[in-house]
Amino acid sequence: MAPMLPAPRAETPSLADVLTGALGAILGESGRLALPPVRSAAVLMIDGLGMSALSQHSGHARRLLNALPSRGGSIESGFPTTTASALATLTTGLSAGEHGLVGYSVLDRARDRVVKQLSGWDDDMRPREWQPHNTVFERAAKHGVDAVIVGAERYRDTGFTEAVLRGARFEAYGSVAERIARGVALMRGSERRLVYVYVPEIDMAGHAEGIASALYTARLDELDSALRVLDAPLPADAGVLLTADHGMLDVPPHRRIVVDAGSGLWDGIRHVAGEPRCLHFALDDPAHAELVRDRWLDAEGSRSWVVTRGEAIAAGWFGTVRAGVESRIGDVLVAARAQVAYYDERTASAQSLSMVGQHGSFSADELRVPLARWGAFAH
Structure with a gap:
């Protein structure tokens, strides 16, 4: 007898609720995460950081773990548990079947080929046609909210960036600490602002050497140290969320x-x-x-x-x-x-x-990701 097929749990918050919820909080709209109204919000996206890895390495992520609420401290990535699909879900609020990035590599049947969704964009793949829905950043701009992406320079002008991150201005910073510090600094001031910070280093370490490796824990230490900037109080009308696109498991x-x-x-x-x-x-x-x-x-x-x-x-x-x-x-x-x-x-x-x-499938190691909160969102 074939095993029962897994199915998404509609009642469980997911990545689709995070960035849309942050913008909703700025606009005074209610959402599934029940975030309070704020002037500015930031989402820190930590690629490859699942809840199971956090549990295994709790001593290397104390600041992060302290920011996880006792209830609602984790959400589901969504299927498939891969970066291209998950980030598109985060930035559109839509499922993979709606935004169209249905895997790491997908079938382009019209041209009888397989294309990679993170790096395989060419003149035959038009990002705004392949993923035609408005991003959260485009919606923010329509409401007069300043949308900013903080990431590494290599991501500034890619086809994937145009497909799922369009609508925000891009600021490039080198280290994890610099990116997170800049994201937090953008919370200060009088502007209404939506900030997205991308950190791929933990995912890269996991792929290379595994989540049980010294390299993975070193990158987790680096992240937790970078979160020190959030030890200082944020403005009362600013909130920060931290989540991940997927977890992972080691395959020997x-x-x-x-x-x-x-x-x-x-x-x-x-x-x-x-x-x-x-x-x-x-x-x-x-x-x-x-x-x-x-x-x-x-x-x-x-x-x-x-x-x-x-x-x-x-x-x-x-x-x-x-x-x-x-x-x-x-x-x-x-x-x-x-x-x-x-x-x-x-x-x-x-x-x-x-x-x-x-990663890519339905295990809890892959699906369950953190949702940490600081500032106004911690209450």
């Missing part, structure tokens, strides 16, 4: 499953998209989706959910799926349940095979 080498190039599992599969813990298959003939699903279920059903696109959509994995987005989702999907990751021998690189920390 013997659980990184490389499917042989000649394996019958690849029969009928034209393209492989997604990421190692959430594969999307585009088939030569979509009418054979159930045959491919059943073949993968026989081989991997004990440790992964294997579904057709229709089954995934019916289960609510991507939320409401707007017209034009359905074709970006695989004809068949394989979402890991166990501590495994899948690789195609024909395309796997040494770098991808060396990745320790992984």
Whole structure:
């Protein structure tokens, strides 16, 4: 008997509520997070920081943990638990099926190819058409709220930035401490302001060496030290939230499953998209989706959910799926349940095979992320 499919929990706050809630607090609107009215708000986005990792390394994140309320101290990322999808959900307030960034890499069926959503933008992918909805920053500007992004210079002019971060002015700072300090400094003054600060260093450490590594804890120490700037009182009408786009879990080498190039599992599969813990298959003939699903279920059903696109959509994995987005989702999907990751021998690189920390699927390690609060939002 196949395991019951996971489904989003509509009653649980998610990333869709965070930045929209912060803007709502500035505009005096109520939201799911029940934030009080403020003049200015900031959201600190810590890539790759799940609640399970925080629990494991509590001694390295005391300031952060002290800012977690006893109730409502965590939320859900949303599916898939990958940066491109999660950040688009954060900055639009929409599910992956609505904003259209449905994975780390997705199917561009019109051009018969797979494209990466963080770095694969070219002249054939127009960010404002691929993701046509207004961002929270564009909405802020319409209401006279100054919207500011604080991040590393390399993110300033990317296609992904135009797709999901447009509408804000970009300020580049180097270190984690500099970025967070600038974000907090922008809370002071008389302007109405919405600030977004992006910190990717913890995610990078997790991928490279794992969440159990000394590198990961060093980056967590660095983050907690940078949060020292929040020890000083904020203006009474300013609030700060800290969250993450997803968590991760360590996948040891013997659980990184490389499917042989000649394996019958690849029969009928034209393209492989997604990421190692959430594969999307585009088939030569979509009418054979159930045959491919059943073949993968026989081989991997004990440790992964294997579904057709229709089954995934019916289960609510991507939320409401707007017209034009359905074709970006695989004809068949394989979402890991166990501590495994899948690789195609024909395309796997040494770098991808060396990745320790992984994410993309439905485990609590991947889904549960913190929601810390300071200033007016702490009350």
